[in-house]
Amino acid sequence: MIWLENVYKSYGKRVILQDLHLHLEAGEFAFLQGRSGSGKSTLLKLLYREQTDFAGRIEIDAVPIGQIPKFELRRKMGVIFQSFELLPRKTVMENVALAGEVVGKPWAEIEPEANRLLERVGLSDVKDCFPDQLSGGEQQRVAIVRALLNRPRLLLADEPTGNLDNETAFEVLQLLKELHVEENMAMLIVTHSERLIEQFPAKTWIMEQGRVRVV
Ligand SMILES: Nc1ncnc2c1ncn2[C@@H]1O[C@H](COP(=O)(O)OP(=O)(O)OP(=O)(O)O)[C@@H](O)[C@H]1O
Numbered sequence: 001m002i003w004l005e006n007v008y009k010s011y012g013k014r015v016i017l018q019d020l021h022l023h024l025e026a027g028e029f030a031f032l033q034g035r036s037g038s039g040k041s042t043l044l045k046l047l048y049r050e051q052t053d054f055a056g057r058i059e060i061d062a063v064p065i066g067q068i069p070k071f072e073l074r075r076k077m078g079v080i081f082q083s084f085e086l087l088p089r090k091t092v093m094e095n096v097a098l099a100g101e102v103v104g105k106p107w108a109e110i111e112p113e114a115n116r117l118l119e120r121v122g123l124s125d126v127k128d129c130f131p132d133q134l135s136g137g138e139q140q141r142v143a144i145v146r147a148l149l150n151r152p153r154l155l156l157a158d159e160p161t162g163n164l165d166n167e168t169a170f171e172v173l174q175l176l177k178e179l180h181v182e183e184n185m186a187m188l189i190v191t192h193s194e195r196l197i198e199q200f201p202a203k204t205w206i207m208e209q210g211r212v213r214v215v
Helices: 040-047 070-076 092-101 107-120 136-148 166-182 194-199
Strands: 002-011 014-024 029-034 055-060 077-081 154-158 186-190 203-208 211-214
Touching: 002 040, 014 040, 014 211, 029 040, 029 194, 040 055, 040 154, 040 186, 070 077, 077 136, 092 107, 092 136, 107 136, 136 166, 154 166, 166 186, 166 194
Parallel strands: 029 186, 029 203, 077 154, 154 186
Antiparallel strands: 002 014, 002 055, 203 211
16 A cells, blocks of 8 residues: 655755655554654655655555645545644534545535544534534544545544543544544554553554664
């Protein structure tokens, strides 16, 4: 699914990733852990193509990432962030629907899938609310639904529980793990949290000095 070989990335003269190798199979679940500044977000940004300047090989489903049109990448992968990144003036349903609209899906396709996923994560009752009317855990569940709307085969999560208390972080991770199985989706989850990694044992990559090692 994701294949990185000999990847180098620098910002100016600062080398962030060097000779990095990482393979994530279809349907696999893995954590990416590492100290602040070790390059975890940079790695995700290369995968969802917010950063396009790198050396080495990055392939998604055996296609070099630079050859995959952006809209196709959006269908292939969902992304969630620590800060949820919901649009404050749009309702829950409108926030979720946006993911379908940007890839040109008709409302008739968007609506049933949005309703199915909102129901699945227990948010049907708040679909007409605005993000600031929801708790942090609920906002992150909206972001998860938005990321899953196009049925991607891969979910990238950058510190998805970083703004949540321990109990809510546990619930969000539990939900992600369940969706990973139910939707048969690969997930790469960046986290600082030793606690979560202990609570949800899974393949874990540690990022150090620009490289990753598996533990
Ligand atoms: N656009 C940029 N331009 C220049 N330097 C950058 C840029 N983005 C990140 N960096 C630097 O690259 C290094 C790695 O940043 P990155 O955000 O990937 O680390 P991280 O492991 O995700 O950190 P954290 O856990 O604190 O989020 C940091 O030293 C950061 O200052």
